[in-house]
Amino acid sequence: xxxxxxxxxxxxxxxxxxxxxxxxxxxxxxxxxxxxxxxxxxxxxxxxxxxxxxxxxxxxxxxxxxxxxxxxxxxxxxxxxxxxxxxxxxxxxxxxxxxxxxxxxxxxxxxxxxxxxx
Amino acid sequence: xxxxxxxxxxxxxxxxxxxxxxxxxxxxxxxxxxxxxxxxxxxxxxxxxxxxxxxxxxxxxxxxxxxxxxxxxxxxxxxxxxxxxxxxxxxxxxxxxxxxxxxxxxxxxxxx
Numbered sequence: 001x002x003x004x005x006x007x008x009x010x011x012x013x014x015x016x017x018x019x020x021x022x023x024x025x026x027x028x029x030x031x032x033x034x035x036x037x038x039x040x041x042x043x044x045x046x047x048x049x050x051x052x053x054x055x056x057x058x059x060x061x062x063x064x065x066x067x068x069x070x071x072x073x074x075x076x077x078x079x080x081x082x083x084x085x086x087x088x089x090x091x092x093x094x095x096x097x098x099x100x101x102x103x104x105x106x107x108x109x110x111x112x113x114x115x116x117x118x
Numbered sequence: 119x120x121x122x123x124x125x126x127x128x129x130x131x132x133x134x135x136x137x138x139x140x141x142x143x144x145x146x147x148x149x150x151x152x153x154x155x156x157x158x159x160x161x162x163x164x165x166x167x168x169x170x171x172x173x174x175x176x177x178x179x180x181x182x183x184x185x186x187x188x189x190x191x192x193x194x195x196x197x198x199x200x201x202x203x204x205x206x207x208x209x210x211x212x213x214x215x216x217x218x219x220x221x222x223x224x225x226x227x228x229x230x
């Protein structure tokens with residue numbers, strides 16, 4: 001019963017390059033969330049996706065960042081033209097998407113991808 | 119916007135004693151609250167949750183208390199163990215809204 005998988009665990013990019021972070025949710029989970037943790041800060045919500053749909057991207061920077069969760073395959077967080085300020089740990093979480101009244105919809109986190117921009 | 123606040127960045131407790139971690143929130147629409155534990159270089163691990171229809175939820179050594187009128191919740195760990203040393207995040211979400219808001223975390227150190 002694999003948990004949430006993220007890869008790569010560590011990613012080093014030079015300024016201006018693109019970063020692609022992958023997240024495979026837990027089996028049976030159809031909801032994916034991306035969070036960013038800057039050094040010495042808490043987790044900041046970025047985006048919430050269901051299969052082929054972005055539900056809430058209110059936490060995503062307006063430029064350079066995009067996310068997708070295709071019908072097949074992992075969810076991808078893509079950062080174009082990375083800058084030093086993008087260096088952070090990026091966590092993906094998944095949940096089964098139960099209706100709250102029928103039970104909890106707890107999010108389970110992956111191990112994170114640590115992005116370093118040189 | 120800091121809708122969920124953990125005002126104590128760190129807490130140090132002696133093994134065997136009670137650890138109390140606090141969390142305040144500002145959004146009255148939040149109805150579901152969770153605590154996560156995080157070790158270095160790992161993702162947060164779900165610990166315990168509480169829905170707004172309750173004021174207490176207990177799971178082994180961990181108890182979460184919710185005071186809706188004060189918009190305050192706390193996590194009690196008793197007895198504390200050295201393996202509990204980690205960063206604890208409080209999180210909250212609103213009805214019909216799956217995205218969560220996290221506090222900045224409290225680093226708990228349990229000394230043997």
